[in-house]
Amino acid sequence: MTEKAAEKKTGRVTIREVADDAGVSVAAVSKVLRDAYGVSDALRSKVRASMARLGYRPLAAARGMRGQTYTLGLVLPDLRNPFFADIMVGVNNALERTQYRPLIGISESSVTNEMAIVESMMDRQMDGIILIGSTEDRNNHEKIAAAKPLVTIGHHDPEAHSFDTVNNNDQQGAMLAVKHLAANGYKSIAMLSLISGTSTILSQRELGYRRAMIEVGLSKNINVVQAPQTLREVQLAARRMLGGSNPPDAIFCWTDFIALEVISVATEMGIKIPEDLGIVGYDNTVYCDFAQNGLSSIDQSGELLGLQAARLLVERIKGRKQAEHFVVTPRLVARRSSRS
Missing domain, CATH: 3.40.50.2300 (Response regulator)
Structure with a gap:
């Protein structure tokens, strides 16, 4: 079924009605709809104004038959x-x-x-x-x-x-996080990552973490903990890390979403941030800047x-x-x- 026939059957505004309203040809309207080369701004504005005035919407199925659905x-x-x-x-x-x-x-x-x-x-x-x-x-x-x-x-x-x-350069971002924590006096820096066998961003961030730990002389303290990305599993992983016999004094989290949960768990456990535990996330999302969070993070734009x-x-x-x-x-x- 053509777009014109479909519109007539359903009572939709037709491309011809748009052309008549705009005072242009049907071919001109079609060019605007296809975003064709050479269409002037004036013609495009005139046709779109008529489309808006009449409530015209092209049928996606019909456009798909012509090659694009946009x-x-x-x-x-x-x-x-x-x-x-x-x-x-x-x-x-x-x-x-x-x-x-x-x-x-x-x-x-x-x-x-x-x-x-x-x-x-x-x-x-x-x-x-x-x-x-x-x-x-x-x-x-x-x-x-x-x-x-x-x-x-x-x-x-x-x-x-x-x-x-x-x-973004995930390996470099992880290295920035570790070197920042080390420069601020943290020694036992762990990484809380995600269980994923195919993610290249995780493998790059873990590699960056390991490289930075070696470069700052903390290779003996390398500790990558992987957990599923559910709040319950993240909470359990954080509690195990912070409640163990040799807890880290800083955690680099692979994403802010996880880091904010680590802040919550640490606060519930009576651990002071940043005195007892430093935390750095990744993504620099809007929630990092909230006063109750104050989360350091890697910005990847x-x-x-x-x-x-x-x-x-x-x-x-x-x-x-x-x-x-x-x-x-x-x-x-x-x-x-x-x-x-």
């Missing part, structure tokens, strides 16, 4: 981590002046869920996909990229050719990551073939949780 699929591991909200702000900012709209799926860090969501997005003819904190390996990424333009955030694969990656990912994906959709691998330089934002 929808982008974003797959997130979960909704609880506030860092993903920063990424979404960046994505929305990048798409603000385009016709593209992001639609979100939640994988819950499950490979099975992630692939099922991606397949559903492809079935719905979304124009491209952004995977955030992906659980996939290169083989699956290449399969996705063969079907749809793909950009990953939080997945290090600088040798990939069929898709783009957007990251979440909004910038989202903005660049959306930019690269649109470029891919428009025909760019050569892979790009964008990397942000992290910085440490020191607050009172680490004797700043």
